[in-house]
Amino acid sequence: xxxxxxxxxxxxxxxxxxxxxxxxxxxxxxxxxxxxxxxxxxxxxxxxxxxxxxxxxxxxxxxxxxxxxxxxxxxxxxxxxxxxxxxxxxxxxxxxxxxxxxxxxxxxxxxxxxxxxxxxxxxxxxxxxxxxxxxxxxxxxxxxxxxxxxxxxxxxxxxxxxxxxxxxxxxxxxxxxxxxxxxxxxxxxxxxxxxxxxxxxxxxxxxxxxxxxxxxxxxxxxxxxxxxxxxxxxxxxxxxxxxxxxxxxxxxxxxxxxxxxxxxxxxxxxxxxxxxxxxxxxxxxxxxxxxxxxxxxxxxxxxxxxxxxxxxxxxxxxxxxxxxxxxxxxxxxxxxxxxxxxxxxxxxxxxxxxxxxxxxxxxxxxxxxxxxxxxxxxxxxxxxxxxxxxxxxxxxxxxxxxxxxxxxxxxxxxxxxxxxxxxxxxxxxxxxxxxxxxxxxxxxxxxxxxxxxxxxxxxxxxxxxxxxxxxxxxxxxxxxxxxxxxxxxxxxxxxxxxxxxxxxxxxxxxxxx
Numbered sequence: 001x002x003x004x005x006x007x008x009x010x011x012x013x014x015x016x017x018x019x020x021x022x023x024x025x026x027x028x029x030x031x032x033x034x035x036x037x038x039x040x041x042x043x044x045x046x047x048x049x050x051x052x053x054x055x056x057x058x059x060x061x062x063x064x065x066x067x068x069x070x071x072x073x074x075x076x077x078x079x080x081x082x083x084x085x086x087x088x089x090x091x092x093x094x095x096x097x098x099x100x101x102x103x104x105x106x107x108x109x110x111x112x113x114x115x116x117x118x119x120x121x122x123x124x125x126x127x128x129x130x131x132x133x134x135x136x137x138x139x140x141x142x143x144x145x146x147x148x149x150x151x152x153x154x155x156x157x158x159x160x161x162x163x164x165x166x167x168x169x170x171x172x173x174x175x176x177x178x179x180x181x182x183x184x185x186x187x188x189x190x191x192x193x194x195x196x197x198x199x200x201x202x203x204x205x206x207x208x209x210x211x212x213x214x215x216x217x218x219x220x221x222x223x224x225x226x227x228x229x230x231x232x233x234x235x236x237x238x239x240x241x242x243x244x245x246x247x248x249x250x251x252x253x254x255x256x257x258x259x260x261x262x263x264x265x266x267x268x269x270x271x272x273x274x275x276x277x278x279x280x281x282x283x284x285x286x287x288x289x290x291x292x293x294x295x296x297x298x299x300x301x302x303x304x305x306x307x308x309x310x311x312x313x314x315x316x317x318x319x320x321x322x323x324x325x326x327x328x329x330x331x332x333x334x335x336x337x338x339x340x341x342x343x344x345x346x347x348x349x350x351x352x353x354x355x356x357x358x359x360x361x362x363x364x365x366x367x368x369x370x371x372x373x374x375x376x377x378x379x380x381x382x383x384x385x386x387x388x389x390x391x392x393x394x395x396x397x398x399x400x401x402x403x404x405x406x407x408x409x410x411x412x413x414x415x416x417x418x419x420x421x422x423x424x425x426x427x428x429x430x431x432x433x434x435x436x437x438x439x440x441x442x443x444x445x446x447x448x449x450x451x452x453x454x455x456x457x458x459x460x461x462x463x464x465x466x467x468x469x470x471x472x473x474x475x476x477x478x479x480x481x482x483x484x485x486x487x488x489x490x491x492x493x494x495x496x497x498x499x500x501x502x503x504x505x506x507x508x509x510x511x512x513x
Contacts, residue, residue: 041279047078055082056090070244073212076103095502102137103212105129109140113153122153133164136205138214141168142176149183162186171209172216203230210241218245219253236267243271247281266301273304286317297328305332306340313343314375342372353384361388362396369399378409389420397424398432405435405444414445425456433460434468441471450481461492466499473504 043061046054059078062071082090094104109128112121126147132140145164148157162184168176169188180186203224209217222241225234239260245253260268273292276285290311296304309328312321326347332340346367352360365384368377382403388396401420404413418439424432437456440449454475460468473492476485490511496504 047081050085052082052085052087052090055079055085056087056093059090059093070211071213072101072208073103073214076101077107080104080107092502095506102132102135102140102208105135106132106137106140106143110143126153133167136167136171136208138168138171138173138176138209141165141171142173145176146179171205172214210244213248215245215248215250215253218242218248219250219256222253222256235265239265239267240271243268243275247275264295264299266296266299266304269299270296270301270304270307273307277307286311290317297331300335302332302335302337302340305329305335306337306343309340309343339372346372346374353387358388358391358393358396361385361391362393365396365399378403382409394424394427394429394432397421398429398435401432401435405439414439416445418445425459430460430463430465433457433463434465437468437471450475452481454481461495464499466496466501466504469496469499470501470504470507473507 043054043058047058055078059075059082062078063075064070076094079090079094083094105128109125109132110116111118112128113125114120126144129140129144129147133144141164145161145168146152147154148164149161150156162180165176165180166186166188169180177188180188206217206220206224210221218241221231222238222245223229224231225241226238227233231237239257242253242257242260246257257268261272269292273289273296274280275282276289276292278284290308293304293308293311297308305328309325309332310316311325312318312328313325314320326344329340329343333344346364349360349364349367353364361384365381365388366372367374368384369381370376374380382400385396385400385403389400397420401417401424402408403410404420405417406412418436421432421436421439425436433456437453437460439445440456441453442448454472457465457468457472457475461472469492473489473496474480475482475489476492477489478484490508493504493508493511497508
């Protein structure tokens with residue numbers, strides 16, 4: 001919980017409890033979230049060298065399966081690494097995962113077991129391992145079984161060790177299978193027959209394991225989709241999971257994917273194109289990627305058509321060709337591809353923005369900021385936000401404030417951010433009111449004032465901002481800028497928690513203990 005730290009040194013933007021129930025303090029520093037580089041390999045290198053922004057971006061890549069096999073487990077690991085370095089968005093993503101994903105519980109459990117970044121607590125570690133094991137996390141089941149075998153933090157229990165290792169081995173955990181055989185002479189046949197898997201109601205566990213990066217589970221899930229057992233039949237999804245397992249060296253999956261590729265299935269051809277474009281499992285080869293995308297696109301693969309259009313628009317490995325780009329985007333849009341529809345709409349937006357339409361200027365700025373349908377460009381985003389802001393567009397003023405606060409493409413300037421936030425906040429922009437409250441609370445770019453922070457968070461809270469409501473609860477809990485009132489604090493925490501705020505949920509849980 002938020003306990004016993006000096007208010008004159010830190011407040012909300014600077015320190016927040018990610019896990020109030022366990023007392024883990026994570027320091028938050030607002031930082032711009034920019035991709036570490038255009039290529040996944042560059043991002044991986046930066047992430048591995050300790051760059052928090054790159055770690056967050058890499059987590060996003062794994063979570064969304066962009067340029068790398070989708071892996072929720074790997075995403076959670078990178079979110080945690082970025083979070084422990086103070087990356088705000090990573091902290092929120094990890095806190096959300098901790099609220100329901102066994103991989104997050106397992107990783108935090110290991111930190112408590114080893115005392116990495118937190119005070120060692122075997123009791124807390126065991127609780128977290130048990131939570132993860134109960135949710136079919138094979139790694140947690142194996143580790144917990146090992147602890148029962150040695151009596152590390154728990155009373156030795158041979159039966160519990162065998163039970164846990166059997167569960168882990170049944171999910172394909174090779175070390176658990178080997179230990180059962182060598183130490184207890186128990187042989188476990190890992191279930192691969194899809195009829196048995198479905199009959200045992202294991203589909204949800206397989207999906208979780210597959211998304212966490214388990215190659216055996218990815219292969220099993222591909223089989224389920226191919227045969228339509230326990231899940232709706234989908235050849236495209238089957239091929240996708242075969243490909244992900246194959247890139248991890250799964251022999252049977254490699255064979256299945258090769259068959260699909262040789263028979264010309266559009267999804268297999270498209271995925272091979274993506275592998276060549278990203279250099280994932282093969283040497284990067286843009287011309288070969290374009291060849292594969294074109295083959296899939298000619299077989300009405302909407303995503304291939306969209307990607308091919310984007311390649312021609314950006315001139316990636318080819319001469320830029322707007323006509324060719326629009327041709328493929330139109331084909332994709334005709335099949336209902338939403339991103340292609342958005343990109344085509346962008347052409348209209350650009351013309352309107354140039355003609356002075358303030359809404360179009362704001363929308364175009366967002367497109368450049370996000371890299372949606374156009375090359376990502378902080379400079380272009382800044383230019384169009386400024387044009388819209390000069391015409392009184394409140395969200396544009398807020399976005400400019402955020403850019404200056406975080407230093408995203410410009411030199412960080414809290415004073416300019418405060419001025420922009422104040423202008424939009426006074427006219428009722430809820431996001432500007434929330435951010436202005438943050439800066440007022442810590443005296444960045446303005447005189448520190450808890451009463452002013454309360455004022456602006458109160459305004460944002462009335463409009464439904466859950467973080468503002470959460471912070472109001474904290475102000476009343478600590479008596480910062482207001483008279484201390486635990487009843488009001490709990491009220492605000494409760495309202496925020498009901499809106500789904502993870503921090504408020506955790507704080508309510510801690511207060512009830």
